[in-house]
Every structure is written in structure tokens, then in C-alpha cells.
Amino acid sequence: MNSYPFGSGRPDPNSFPNRGLADAAMRILPELGGELALYPGPRGYEPMRKLMSDRFERREGGGLPVDQISLTTGSMQSVTLMAQYFVEKPGDTIIMEEFSYSGTIGAYKKEGAELIGVPLDEDGMRMDALEEAISSATARGKKPKFIYALVTYQNPTGSIMPLDRRKELLDIAHKHDIPVVEDHCYADTVYEDCHVPSLITIDHEATVLHIESLSKILGPGVREGYFSGPEPIFSEILALRRDGGPSTLNAAICYEFFREGLVDHLASINGIVKEKRDLMFKKLGEHPDAFEWFSRPKGGLFIWVKLPDATDVITCEQAAESRGIDYATGKAFHVYHDDVPYLRLAFGYATLDQIEEGIPLLAECVLEHQG
Amino acid sequence: MNSYPFGSGRPDPNSFPNRGLADAAMRILPELGGELALYPGPRGYEPMRKLMSDRFERREGGGLPVDQISLTTGSMQSVTLMAQYFVEKPGDTIIMEEFSYSGTIGAYKKEGAELIGVPLDEDGMRMDALEEAISSATARGKKPKFIYALVTYQNPTGSIMPLDRRKELLDIAHKHDIPVVEDHCYADTVYEDCHVPSLITIDHEATVLHIESLSKILGPGVREGYFSGPEPIFSEILALRRDGGPSTLNAAICYEFFREGLVDHLASINGIVKEKRDLMFKKLGEHPDAFEWFSRPKGGLFIWVKLPDATDVITCEQAAESRGIDYATGKAFHVYHDDVPYLRLAFGYATLDQIEEGIPLLAECVLEHQG
Numbered sequence: 155m156n157s158y159p160f161g162s163g164r165p166d167p168n169s170f171p172n173r174g175l176a177d178a179a180m181r182i183l184p185e186l187g188g189e190l191a192l193y194p195g196p197r198g199y200e201p202m203r204k205l206m207s208d209r210f211e212r213r214e215g216g217g218l219p220v221d222q223i224s225l226t227t228g229s230m231q232s233v234t235l236m237a238q239y240f241v242e243k244p245g246d247t248i249i250m251e252e253f254s255y256s257g258t259i260g261a262y263k264k265e266g267a268e269l270i271g272v273p274l275d276e277d278g279m280r281m282d283a284l285e286e287a288i289s290s291a292t293a294r295g296k297k298p299k300f301i302y303a304l305v306t307y308q309n310p311t312g313s314i315m316p317l318d319r320r321k322e323l324l325d326i327a328h329k330h331d332i333p334v335v336e337d338h339c340y341a342d343t344v345y346e347d348c349h350v351p352s353l354i355t356i357d358h359e360a361t362v363l364h365i366e367s368l369s370k371i372l373g374p375g376v377r378e379g380y381f382s383g384p385e386p387i388f389s390e391i392l393a394l395r396r397d398g399g400p401s402t403l404n405a406a407i408c409y410e411f412f413r414e415g416l417v418d419h420l421a422s423i424n425g426i427v428k429e430k431r432d433l434m435f436k437k438l439g440e441h442p443d444a445f446e447w448f449s450r451p452k453g454g455l456f457i458w459v460k461l462p463d464a465t466d467v468i469t470c471e472q473a474a475e476s477r478g479i480d481y482a483t484g485k486a487f488h489v490y491h492d493d494v495p496y497l498r499l500a501f502g503y504a505t506l507d508q509i510e511e512g513i514p515l516l517a518e519c520v521l522e523h524q525g
Numbered sequence: 526m527n528s529y530p531f532g533s534g535r536p537d538p539n540s541f542p543n544r545g546l547a548d549a550a551m552r553i554l555p556e557l558g559g560e561l562a563l564y565p566g567p568r569g570y571e572p573m574r575k576l577m578s579d580r581f582e583r584r585e586g587g588g589l590p591v592d593q594i595s596l597t598t599g600s601m602q603s604v605t606l607m608a609q610y611f612v613e614k615p616g617d618t619i620i621m622e623e624f625s626y627s628g629t630i631g632a633y634k635k636e637g638a639e640l641i642g643v644p645l646d647e648d649g650m651r652m653d654a655l656e657e658a659i660s661s662a663t664a665r666g667k668k669p670k671f672i673y674a675l676v677t678y679q680n681p682t683g684s685i686m687p688l689d690r691r692k693e694l695l696d697i698a699h700k701h702d703i704p705v706v707e708d709h710c711y712a713d714t715v716y717e718d719c720h721v722p723s724l725i726t727i728d729h730e731a732t733v734l735h736i737e738s739l740s741k742i743l744g745p746g747v748r749e750g751y752f753s754g755p756e757p758i759f760s761e762i763l764a765l766r767r768d769g770g771p772s773t774l775n776a777a778i779c780y781e782f783f784r785e786g787l788v789d790h791l792a793s794i795n796g797i798v799k800e801k802r803d804l805m806f807k808k809l810g811e812h813p814d815a816f817e818w819f820s821r822p823k824g825g826l827f828i829w830v831k832l833p834d835a836t837d838v839i840t841c842e843q844a845a846e847s848r849g850i851d852y853a854t855g856k857a858f859h860v861y862h863d864d865v866p867y868l869r870l871a872f873g874y875a876t877l878d879q880i881e882e883g884i885p886l887l888a889e890c891v892l893e894h895q896g
Contacts, residue, residue, distance in 0.1 A: 162564065164562050164563060164564075165562050166562070167558070167559025167562040167563075168559065170559055170561055170562050172555050172556075172557055172561070173554070173555055175550070175554050175561075175774070176550050176551045176555055177551075179547050179550030179551065179554070180547045180548075180550065180551050183543045183544070183546050183547035183550065184543050184544055184547055185543075186543055187541075187543070188538025188539060188541055189746060190543070190546075190743070190746035190747055191535050191537070191538040191541050191744040191746065191874065192538075192744070192745065192746055193533065193535070193746070194745075194748070226768075227598055227768035227769065227771070227772065228768060228769040230767060230768050230769040231767065231769075233767075234767035234768070257769070261767050264765075264767070369769075372561070373561040373562040373563070374562070374564045374565075374769060375560060375561035375562065375564070375565050375772070375773035375774060376561055376772060376773070376774045377565070377768070377769065377770070377771065377772035377773075377774070378772075396601060396602065396604075396605035396632050396635070397597075397598035397599060397601050397602040397605070397748070398598065398599040398601040398602075398628070398740075398745060398748065399748070400598070400748065401598065401746070401747060401748035401772060401775050402746035402747070402748075403546070403746060403747045403748070403775055403778065404748075404772050404774055404775045503562065
């Protein structure tokens with residue numbers, strides 16, 4: 155059976171730089187000397203942190219100090235550390251977008267947190283709704299421990315929060331003295347000129363923790379991510395690590411590969427993935443009866459698709475699965491796990507042929523499952 | 526100032542196979558194809574798990590099924606996962622050797638556990654004391670959640686628990702229905718023929734979780750370890766992972782390096798480290814007034830040294846530090862953190878010259894700080 159892998163957020167597999175990484179390993183490993191016989195410490199391999207700090211400076215204008223960066227096993231370890239730090243007891247609340255990354259929702263629920271979803275519009279989290287959510291939680295004695303936000307290429311909706319709203323978000327966080335965890339893991343997957351500075355660069359008052367990842371531009375099999383934030387919180391979060399620190403071997407190879415090749419690598423993979431995104435836009439647009447509306451993200455790896463309200467999302471998913479179509483249900487990203495008439499399509503991993511053939515098949519599934 | 530690094534348990538830095546790992550990366554990475562663009566899953570790169578399973582079969586006679594191995598960030602992540610799984614609430618008890626690995630003591634305290642130390646003799650944990658500790662904890666409503674044991678090349682004492690006592694330990698664990706976590710992280714650092722089968726291979730009734738590490742034979746900067754155990758506990762522990770799984774890049778390079786080279790690598794590094802161990806024995810033996818007694822471990826990376834009871838261990842440590850001598854205090858390994866008149870010397874990392882010169886200097890420090 156043909157397969158149509160539109161489910162998981164993975165980069166293009168054929169552009170993965172296996173040879174480039176191998177060459178990087180060949181150059182850097184002999185230079186490391188006895189460094190691999192040492193514990194890496196909770197921050198990890200310093201040249202990689204320096205490279206990420208420089209990269210951030212070039213992209214965002216602001217700075218992440220090298221000593222305030224800690225490398226982690228993908229960004230998932232960073233995401234989890236935030237809850238381990240801020241959530242003190244079961245039932246403590248965390249505010250996030252009403253639709254958010256399913257991995258984060260699962261991890262924070264495992265930490266025992268109560269999640270509060272803030273409705274979104276085309277510009278991301280709504281600020282009136284954020285104020286309301288904070289007031290309401292605080293009124294019942296559950297002042298939120300932090301706000302988790304995907305303000306750049308929101309997952310799953312693809313939206314970009316405009317600068318004014320970012321400032322408003324930080325003002326609200328500051329006013330209520332609530333930290334903000336900014337998950338910036340899609341920052342380098344960008345297909346159109348649309349840069350908006352990250353929260354941590356524009357902030358001067360609220361507490362912002364910042365998370366990034368190489369999973370979207372290199373591959374999640376490499377498990378390389380990092381977080382940054384102000385002292386003393388940064389060091390206190392580091393103290394929660396229980397893994398002896400991040401692999402120097404892993405970090406050193408990534409460092410060497412990206413040291414001179416980052417710009418070229420991004421141009422190459424983003425070019426390839428943009429073509430897939432554009433084809434998905436085109437194919438989705440050919441079936442307006444099945445795909446009533448869909449997002450047109452300028453970055454990230456996902457398109458958020460509105461189905462007809464009458465769609466039986468459960469039987470539709472089963473039918474798609476039986477035809478080899480893998481996608482993510484809206485429910486998986488809904489903080490309260492409702493059966494919403496949405497689905498999320500990932501466009502990085504599938505081939506152009508799979509998109510060309512799979513989207514019309516998916517439209518058939520949707521239309522065949524109207525209640 | 527000269528330095529005498531006898532503190533941390535690290536392998537010989539000069540024998541680290543940087544070139545071998547680089548060659549391994551060069552061979553394996555082009556073969557991985559798009560695999561690095563996939564999430565590794567909670568078990569991690571299968572060929573590495575297969576290699577570790579085969580290795581275990583050759584060394585121990587028994588088997589660790591490939592599907593019941595999960596690769597982790599060093600063995601520390603494995604050690605921590607055990608407490609995250611078994612410890613349900615603060616104050617739950619864990620039984621361990623009275624002197625045990627300081628990293629484990631710290632990690633388990635962070636999980637909120639109450640640690641119960643079982644006295645050791647030259648053959649490891651004393652079984653009469655284990656029975657007594659279990660009964661006493663159970664009588665006060667705190668039946669231990671698990672027994673954490675370093676039965677092979679115990680850290681810090683270097684002892685090896687004989688087969689009969691291992692069987693007795695498992696009988697006691699079975700009788701009281703308490704799981705055993707066997708930290709086997711030194712299993713491959715062996716300098717004399719002294720093999721005793723691991724608990725997980727001789728066990729047929731008690732629940733045994735088994736932990737191994739590459740940190741002692743390759744380097745802690747590589748952060749590669751794993752654990753195994755019976756179902757359904759194994760899968761339930763996997764579900765506690767919050768890091769998106771272990772790095773395929775890291776694991777694939779280690780796999781390729783060890784695929785054909787493990788036996789030679791072990792012969793080479795263990796030969797180098799044995800020479801250091803033997804020199805440390807010799808130098809310690811020349812100062813019986815300072816080093817009243819010391820262990821003569823057949824494996825592992827540490828010698829446990831008894832100082833005169835009158836030693837002021839705090840001022841002695843300060844004096845040693847001022848002369849560049851780094852060692853670990855007995856207190857760091859004591860479950861109740863007492864100022865015991867012991868210290869632990871690591872013999873893998875320092876050079877022969879540093880041992881030759883440093884041990885007499887350390888003897889001076891000890892003798893100068895008698896109360």
C-alpha cells in the first residue's frame with residue numbers, strides 16, 4: 155500500500171546531510187582530545203553554545219549569553235525541565251494556547267499540571283482571553299505558574315504573533331508576575347520574509363525562558379536542543395538535570411557541521427520544504443468542500459485544516475489510515491482533548507508525489523464521513 | 526601548580542579512541558540514510574541495542590532481550606528513571622549500600638526518597654543487615670520501594686558480592702516482594718579474572734532492573750548508557766521518558782565503533798588502567814601510617830582508603846586541595862552524609878607520574894591533620 159506520511163513533524167529525509175555530518179565528525183573528533191573522557195557539565199559543549207549564541211545574535215539582534223545556554227536532549231528535555239521547575243504540586247496551573255504541541259500537553263499533564271487553554275485567532279493567543287484566563291485562575295487560588303507560548307510558527311496553527319501583541323503579552327506577564335516559556339523550536343524553518351523578534355530579545359521586565367531545537371532543521375534523531383533564561387532561574391533549572399549533562403560527542407559533531415555550513419544548509423532544506431508546502435497549499439485549495447479553510451504558514455512544518463463541522467472525525471481518521479494516510483487529529487493538539495473538526499498536516503517529510511496523490515485521497519475520506 | 530586528579534571516576538583520557546570514533550562516524554553516517562530525520566522512539570537505535578544484548582550474552586551467559594533494552598543519556602538517566610517510577614511520594618524509602626555512588630544518593634534525595642543504608646563488609650551489602658533494614662522500615666509503614674545495589678565493583682569500596690550472597694539477596698527481595706535495581710556500570714572495567722554473574726542473569730523470581738554504561742570504557746562525554754528489565758515494568762518506565770528518546774547519532778557512532786572493536790578496546794584500556802591501579806596500590810602501601818587500610822579492587826575505577834580515626838577530614842581535604850590534589854571524601858558516598866574517616870581515589874584518569882608524585886603528597890596531608 156502507498157503511504158502518505160503527513161503525521162509527525164519531521165524534516166525532509168533526503169536532504170539530511172549524512173555525508174556532511176560524517177565529514178564534520180572526521181574533522182572534530184581528533185581535535186577533541188581527552189574531552190570526551192570528561193563529564194560535559196549541565197550546560198554542555200561550550201563551542202556549540204557559542205555557535206548557538208552567535209546564531210541567535212545574527213537572527214534576532216539580541217543576545218543569549220553563552221553561559222546562559224544549556225544543551226538538552228532535543229527541545230523536549232527543555233520543555234519538560236520547565237514544568238519540573240515551576241510546577242510545585244499536582245493541580246498547579248500552566249497557561250498555553252488552546253491548540254498547542256501535543257508533546258508538550260502530554261509532558262505537562264504527566265507532571266501533574268492543570269492546563270488552561272487560551273483561544274487563538276490568526277495572530278496567535280488572544281490577549282483579552284489571556285487576561286481573563288489569568289484572572290479566573292488566580293481568583294480560584296490557582297495563579298498560573300507560567301505561560302507556555304509558541305509565538306513563532308505556532309504548532310499546529312502556523313500563526314505568527316505580531317510584534318505589538320508580543321509586547322502586550324510580556325506586559326501582561328510582567329503585570330501579573332508570571333514567567334513566560336517561549337518555545338521557539340521552528341525559528342529556522344522559514345519560507346518567506348516574515349521575521350518578528352523573539353520574546354526574549356524584546357523583553358526587559360517579564361521573566362522569559364527560551365527554548366530552541368535542531369530537530370526541525372537537522373533531524374529529531376540527532377536529539378539536540380537547548381534553553382536559555384535569566385539567572386538565578388537558569389541555574390536552578392540546571393540543578394534539576396539528572397542525566398550527567400548532554401553528550402559532547404553529539405554536540406561537537408553538530409557544532410562542526412554548522413560552524414561554516416549553517417546558512418547554506420538552511421537555504422537548501424528550506425527551499426526543498428517550501429516546494430512541498432506550496433504544493434500542499436495548491437492541492438488543499440482544489441478541494442474547498444473537504445478543506446473549508448486552511449492556514450498558510452510562512453514557517454514551521456504544519457498546515458492547520460478546518461473540516462466541515464459535520465465530519466465524523468473518528469471514522470474519517472480510520473478511513474484515512476486504511477488508505478495509508480497518516481495525519482494528526484485536531485484533538486491531539488487541543489488542551490482539553492475535544493473532538494474538534496480540524497486536522498494537522500505535516501509537509502516536511504512526505505515527497506512531492508505523496509502530497510500530489512495523498513491530498514485528494516484525504517479529501518475523499520473527509521467527504522465520505524459527513525454525519 | 527601540579528594537579529593530581531584522583532576525584533572523579535573517569536577513564537584514561539589518552540587512550541580515548543577519537544580516531545576510531547571518527548572512522549566509525551565516517552562509515553555509519555552515510556548508511557543511516559533518512560533515519561536521523563525520524564524520532565528514535567523511547568528504546569533508541571536498534572543495532573546498538575542488539576550489540577549490547579549480544580555483548581551481555583557473551584559476558585554473562587544470560588540474555589537481555591533487544592526489545593527490553595532502552596538507551597539513555599549515560600547511566601544517570603537510567604538511575605533516575607528508576608526512582609521516578611518506584612517512588613510515589615516524598616518519604617518513600619529506598620534501600621542501598623551504606624556507602625554508595627554519590628550521584629545516585631543525590632538523585633534519589635532530589636526525588637524526595639528517604640534513603641536507608643545497609644552496612645557493608647568485604648563482600649558487599651550484609652544480608653543480616655538487609656533483612657533487618659527491610660523489617661524495620663516495613664514495621665514503621667515504609668516498606669522499601671526498591672533495593673539499589675552495586676554488586677559488581679562496588680562504588681566506592683570496590684567489593685564484588687560472591688554468588689551465594691547474590692542468590693541470598695534475590696531470595697530476600699523475592700520473599701519481601703521488593704524489586705532490585707542493579708547498577709552494573711563498571712562491569713567492563715576488569716583487571717583480573719573474577720567474573721560473578723549479574724543479578725539479572727541468575728534471577729528467576731525477584732524483579733530485577735539492570736543498568737549499564739559506556740562512560741567507564743569509552744568516556745562520560747559520550748553519554749551512552751542503558752537499562753533493561755521485565756515487562757510490564759520496562760514499558761511503564763519507558764513511558765516516563767520526557768526527552769523524545771535517545772540520540773540516534775550518538776548511538777550509531779558508538780555502535781559502529783564497538784561492532785568489531787569492543788574486545789580490543791577493552792583489552793587496551795583495561796591494560797592501561799590496570800597499570801595505574803597497581804601503581805596506586807604500591808604507593809598507598811608505602812604509607813601505612815596515613816593509609817591504614819585500602820581496598821584492592823579487581824575491577825571498577827576506585828580505591829577506598831581508611832584514614833586514621835583521628836584525621837580531621839575537613840582540614841585534610843582543604844590542605845590537599847591547596848596542593849592540587851583532588852579526591853572524593855568518604856562523606857560524599859555515605860548515605861547519611863557522615864564525616865567518616867575514608868576517602869575514595871579514582872585511578873583511571875590520572876597519569877602514572879601524577880600517581881607516583883601525588884600519593885606521597887596526599888599521605889603528608891593526612892599525617893599533618895591528625896586531631
